[in-house]
Amino acid sequence: MTHDPHVADDARYETMDYRRCGRWGLRLPRISLGLWQNFGGHHPLDRQREIILAAFDMGITHYDLANNYGPPPGSAETNFGGIFARDLARYRDEIVVSTKAGYYMHPGPYGDWGSRKYLLSSLDASLARMGLDYVDVFYHHRPDPDTPIEESMMALDQAVRSGKALYAGISNYGPEATVEAARILRELGTPLLIHQFKYSMYERTAEDGLLDALDQVGAGSIVFSPLAQGMLTDRYLAGIPEGSRITHSQFLHERQVTETYLERTRALNRIAAGRGQSLAQLALQWVLRGGRVTSALVGASSVDQLRTNVAALNVPELTAQEIAAIDPHAVHGTHYA
Numbered sequence: 519m520t521h522d523p524h525v526a527d528d529a530r531y532e533t534m535d536y537r538r539c540g541r542w543g544l545r546l547p548r549i550s551l552g553l554w555q556n557f558g559g560h561h562p563l564d565r566q567r568e569i570i571l572a573a574f575d576m577g578i579t580h581y582d583l584a585n586n587y588g589p590p591p592g593s594a595e596t597n598f599g600g601i602f603a604r605d606l607a608r609y610r611d612e613i614v615v616s617t618k619a620g621y622y623m624h625p626g627p628y629g630d631w632g633s634r635k636y637l638l639s640s641l642d643a644s645l646a647r648m649g650l651d652y653v654d655v656f657y658h659h660r661p662d663p664d665t666p667i668e669e670s671m672m673a674l675d676q677a678v679r680s681g682k683a684l685y686a687g688i689s690n691y692g693p694e695a696t697v698e699a700a701r702i703l704r705e706l707g708t709p710l711l712i713h714q715f716k717y718s719m720y721e722r723t724a725e726d727g728l729l730d731a732l733d734q735v736g737a738g739s740i741v742f743s744p745l746a747q748g749m750l751t752d753r754y755l756a757g758i759p760e761g762s763r764i765t766h767s768q769f770l771h772e773r774q775v776t777e778t779y780l781e782r783t784r785a786l787n788r789i790a791a792g793r794g795q796s797l798a799q800l801a802l803q804w805v806l807r808g809g810r811v812t813s814a815l816v817g818a819s820s821v822d823q824l825r826t827n828v829a830a831l832n833v834p835e836l837t838a839q840e841i842a843a844i845d846p847h848a849v850h851g852t853h854y855a
């Protein structure tokens with residue numbers, strides 16, 4: 519990186535593919551960058567900056583955040599805001615920033631779940647941390663069993679009407695709740711742009727109705743943890759590398775590296791090698807196969823990882839035969855402890 523502030527690569531739109539979110543006009547890159555784990559207070563800021571700027575240079579126009587990303591909660595938004603102000607502010611109209619509220623953020627009755635009080639105050643706090651006037655997408659991060667879905671959807675509608683968000687999204691909702699959320703939002707006059715959910719060769723719940731529900735309501739789909747947090751790469755095939763997510767995250771554990779896991783992952787790794795690619799690339803091509811998923815939302819702890827991941831878009835698509843060969847190893851729950 520030679521310029522400070524950064525000067526974006528002129529060729530950044532030449533190779534990335536962009537897809538519309540369902541039937542709506544907003545297009546997202548097939549690979550987006552998420553700031554959940556490697557962009558908090560404990561990660562070096564210069565590395566964060568390198569990854570964020572390299573992403574933009576590769577045509578990744580979409581950064582995904584949430585109020586609680588860190589650790590500590592809020593620090594990913596603060597760090598992103600600093601890098602954005604220094605290097606990316608002049609490209610604001612070329613960038614899609616999303617944030618969310620719905621998980622625990624602060625003590626007291628207004629810092630968790632799905633009330634209008636929490637969602638709208640959290641959006642203001644996110645904007646302040648990132649130094650932005652608006653986000654492109656504001657998500658309800660998870661369904662709240664104790665708040666009427668109307669209340670959460672009215673808060674998303676209000677966020678859009680106030681101009682603090684351009685579009686509304688939901689995350690981690692099941693198929694029926696998704697159809698209901700889309701209906702309520704449509705009646706309020708704010709469409710459901712997109713649903714963000716977990717999907718990978720080892721996490722296949724979305725195949726049981728959610729993908730169909732999204733087709734039905736015409737919303738986009740962006741999938742998180744498509745590499746199962748690194749477990750659908752070769753990262754853990756020869757032990758636990760120093761600095762890997764297993765060594766520092768509360769969301770991934772050594773006990774998940776079981777014999778069954780290793781057996782299936784080695785088999786998938788061999789299929790990838792047979793195609794002359796890495797397992798990470800195969801895993802990304804697999805979630806994007808058939809065009810039902812708008813964008814795969816990856817995390818990365820280095821620019822090299824991100825480059826490898828984006829290169830998955832330049833390899834021939836999986837054939838029906840290859841998908842069938844993958845299937846016996848792509849077993850839901852493989853990486854659960």
Ligand SMILES: NC(=O)c1ccc[n+]([C@@H]2O[C@H](COP(=O)([O-])OP(=O)(O)OC[C@H]3O[C@@H](n4cnc5c(N)ncnc54)[C@H](OP(=O)(O)O)[C@@H]3O)[C@@H](O)[C@H]2O)c1
Binds near residue numbers: 742764815
């Ligand atoms: N809506 C929700 O509830 C929710 C929940 C979770 C995540 N998300 C979103 O989804 C984003 C992505 O989630 P995720 O980070 O779990 O995604 P992921 O892409 O499945 O996992 C990322 C991790 O995989 C490893 N990795 C990435 N590329 C690699 C490569 N080419 N070779 C080897 N290892 C590689 C890295 O591990 P190391 O760190 O070990 O290098 C990296 O930190 C998040 O940042 C967030 O925006 C949303």
